[in-house]
Amino acid sequence: MSLRIVVCVKYVPDATGDRHFAEDLTTDRDAVDGLLSELDEYAVEQALQISEASDDAEITVVTVGPEEANKDGLRKALSMGADKGVHVVDDALHGSDVMGTSLVLAKAVEHVGYDLVVCGMASTDGTMGVLPALLAERLGVPQVTLLSEVAVADGQVTGRRDGDTATERLAASLPAVVSVTDQSGEARYPSFKGIMAAKKKPVEELQLSDLGIEADLVGLGGAWTAVDSADARPARTAGTIVKDEGEGGKQLAAFLAERKFI
Amino acid sequence: MTSPRPGGLGNAHRLPEEYEQLRRTVEEFAHDLVAPKIGEFYENHEFPYEIVREMGRMGLFGLPFPEEYGGMGGDYFALCLVLEELARVDSSVAITLEAGVSLGAMPIFRFGTEEQKREWLPRMCAGEVLGAFGLTEPECGSDAGGTRTTARLDEATDEWVINGSKCFITNSGTDITALVTVTAVTGRKPDGRPEISAIIVPSGTPGFTVAAPYSKVGWNASDTRELSFADVRVPAANLVGEAGRGYAQFLRILDEGRIAIAALATGLAQGCVDQSVSYANTRKAFGKPIGANQAIQFKIADMEMRAHTSRLTWRDAASRLVAGEPFKKEAALAKLYSSEIAVTNAREATQVHGGYGFMNEYPVARFWRDSKILEIGEGTSEVQRMLIARELGVPSN
Numbered sequence: 001m002s003l004r005i006v007v008c009v010k011y012v013p014d015a016t017g018d019r020h021f022a023e024d025l026t027t028d029r030d031a032v033d034g035l036l037s038e039l040d041e042y043a044v045e046q047a048l049q050i051s052e053a054s055d056d057a058e059i060t061v062v063t064v065g066p067e068e069a070n071k072d073g074l075r076k077a078l079s080m081g082a083d084k085g086v087h088v089v090d091d092a093l094h095g096s097d098v099m100g101t102s103l104v105l106a107k108a109v110e111h112v113g114y115d116l117v118v119c120g121m122a123s124t125d126g127t128m129g130v131l132p133a134l135l136a137e138r139l140g141v142p143q144v145t146l147l148s149e150v151a152v153a154d155g156q157v158t159g160r161r162d163g164d165t166a167t168e169r170l171a172a173s174l175p176a177v178v179s180v181t182d183q184s185g186e187a188r189y190p191s192f193k194g195i196m197a198a199k200k201k202p203v204e205e206l207q208l209s210d211l212g213i214e215a216d217l218v219g220l221g222g223a224w225t226a227v228d229s230a231d232a233r234p235a236r237t238a239g240t241i242v243k244d245e246g247e248g249g250k251q252l253a254a255f256l257a258e259r260k261f262i
Numbered sequence: 263m264t265s266p267r268p269g270g271l272g273n274a275h276r277l278p279e280e281y282e283q284l285r286r287t288v289e290e291f292a293h294d295l296v297a298p299k300i301g302e303f304y305e306n307h308e309f310p311y312e313i314v315r316e317m318g319r320m321g322l323f324g325l326p327f328p329e330e331y332g333g334m335g336g337d338y339f340a341l342c343l344v345l346e347e348l349a350r351v352d353s354s355v356a357i358t359l360e361a362g363v364s365l366g367a368m369p370i371f372r373f374g375t376e377e378q379k380r381e382w383l384p385r386m387c388a389g390e391v392l393g394a395f396g397l398t399e400p401e402c403g404s405d406a407g408g409t410r411t412t413a414r415l416d417e418a419t420d421e422w423v424i425n426g427s428k429c430f431i432t433n434s435g436t437d438i439t440a441l442v443t444v445t446a447v448t449g450r451k452p453d454g455r456p457e458i459s460a461i462i463v464p465s466g467t468p469g470f471t472v473a474a475p476y477s478k479v480g481w482n483a484s485d486t487r488e489l490s491f492a493d494v495r496v497p498a499a500n501l502v503g504e505a506g507r508g509y510a511q512f513l514r515i516l517d518e519g520r521i522a523i524a525a526l527a528t529g530l531a532q533g534c535v536d537q538s539v540s541y542a543n544t545r546k547a548f549g550k551p552i553g554a555n556q557a558i559q560f561k562i563a564d565m566e567m568r569a570h571t572s573r574l575t576w577r578d579a580a581s582r583l584v585a586g587e588p589f590k591k592e593a594a595l596a597k598l599y600s601s602e603i604a605v606t607n608a609r610e611a612t613q614v615h616g617g618y619g620f621m622n623e624y625p626v627a628r629f630w631r632d633s634k635i636l637e638i639g640e641g642t643s644e645v646q647r648m649l650i651a652r653e654l655g656v657p658s659n
Contacts, residue, residue: 071279075283076283079283188319188320189287189288189290189291189316189319189320190283190287190320191320191321191334192280192284192321192325192334192335192336192340193321193329193334193335193336195280195283195284195287196280196334196335196336199279199280
């Protein structure tokens with residue numbers, strides 16, 4: 001039977017752009033161009049490699065996001081080689097936090113049907129990195145997160161997690177949720193053939209009602225967290241220059257100690 | 263080779279969505295993979311195999327060819343779009359692709375036999391091997407009809423016997439070069455003019471010698487060699503297209519190639535703008551960024567104006583080509599204009615950079631060194647003017 005892989009991806013504001021918050025302190029999507037989160041490209045790449053190593057696999061890319069998330073986010077994953085897309089788009093989703101997003105993703109993943117869910121290690125905008133765990137919890141399946149190597153064989157997903165002090169080899173029975181790091185292997189660039197083919201791949205558009213989700217569980221109103229205030233980061237100021245006159249090492253140590261780096 | 267878009271590209275002043283995605287993909291590739299590494303290859307006069315391999319994986323060498331030969335099913339417009347984006351960052355990489363596709367694979371695709379296409383195109387499209395086109399000779403450049411290299415058919419063995427030499431041949435001596443298509447005199451026409459044919463000579467054929475790389479002013483990470491042929495024997499079946507049609511064939515190849523060079527020159531001109539904007543915003547003099555000075559602003563505005571106009575000229579020529587319309591004059595115009603403004607922009611961008619512009623570690627130094635050849639290769643500016651005048655019906659002598 002075909003291995004059903006679902007990759008959860010996020011459409012994020014371009015980090016190289018001048019990003020702002022809107023008046024309601026949510027991300028101002030109009031201010032900068034959006035794109036597929038780079039960290040999710042690693043997830044798409046690993047899904048493609050698992051699919052290529054398998055006799056029969058199908059990759060569905062799922063995203064929750066605004067209208068443009070299809071053209072500028074999902075399509076990239078499809079042009080890299082994923083087979084089809086699911087886009088959950090609904091005005092009521094505006095301002096959702098990770099609790100709301102994980103709920104919607106879980107319902108969407110169940111709607112698609114899955115053996116393996118692959119996520120990036122974090123988004124490049126919120127950078128929380130907790131979504132894969134929340135998703136696994138909501139789906140009630142094992143989670144194997146932050147993998148730098150991943151493979152599927154005999155109904156199991158196995159992988160390597162590189163920590164600061166140890167390298168772990170992990171395994172879980174399918175169905176399962178995994179997240180992969182930016183060390184898992186460079187994501188491929190879409191080819192022109194892939195770009196042309198992506199135009200013809202199906203993308204299913206769903207609203208909250210299609211997934212049976214009550215609108216008050218998501219969006220700003222349903223969020224478990226709230227942003228009270230946000231200030232632009234102050235401009236960088238000139239650093240302190242210490243001239244080494246025999247005491248440079250000590251001054252450097254003192255500087256680091258003062259900021260609790262050592 | 264028709265455009266994958268039904269109805270063609272229209273006027274192509276605005277890119278269709280999938281072309282824009284291709285452009286963005288290559289822009290990202292050039293920025294992330296080419297820009298950080300190319301300086302060292304250039305400085306060491308090394309061919310950037312790892313970058314070429316990546317370009318092969320992305321399918322760039324197969325862009326304008328049909329999928330049945332391992333291509334991407336795109337068109338010449340898509341190729342030009344990619345060349346512009348690569349040349350914004352580096353011209354050596356761009357010319358390697360341009361020559362690999364336009365001069366290496368295209369003659370075989372356009373004029374080769376089915377067997378030749380099946381044998382060579384899939385690996386060329388994947389960027390695993392490169393082909394070169396041997397046209398220019400030490401004593402004939404623009405006057406390509408003056409070819410001295412000869413090929414005699416030895417009927418006893420059914421082989422061509424090739425003698426002569428070729429110079430300035432791009433991609434002819436890399437570790438992955440598989441063949442050179444050589445133009446050679448194969449007889450005389452009734453009016454006494456030479457009959458020129460194109461013949462495939464695989465790398466490593468006895469008697470075929472590839473000289474050490476030239477020491478060039480620019481394009482230092484691209485492979486350019488002199489080739490010599492001493493009684494080189496290849497099967498009669500290596501003839502590309504009809505015997506005696508070599509001249510007409512390469513004229514078509516050159517017409518197309520001009521649009522590709524125009525796109526490449528536009529990329530270089532745009533790269534000059536990119537680098538100048540970034541430098542003008544960060545470099546400070548007299549307490550403010552130098553971009554605050556009108557003298558610098560005007561230079562940059564003029565550079566952008568030239569790059570933009572140049573882009574319109576190649577897109578116009580390429581749109582005509584893929585629509586199957588006449589494009590000879592437009593290709594010559596695009597090539598002439600874009601190469602001349604590339605030189606101008608490179609000079610101005612160097613000026614914006616001041617003393618640093620004269621240092622090889624700055625991309626603009628590379629742009630400056632790489633720009634001049636654009637007014638020479640694939641038909642000099644003088645030849646382009648001649649062609650344009652001829653297309654306008656001005657009497658030729």
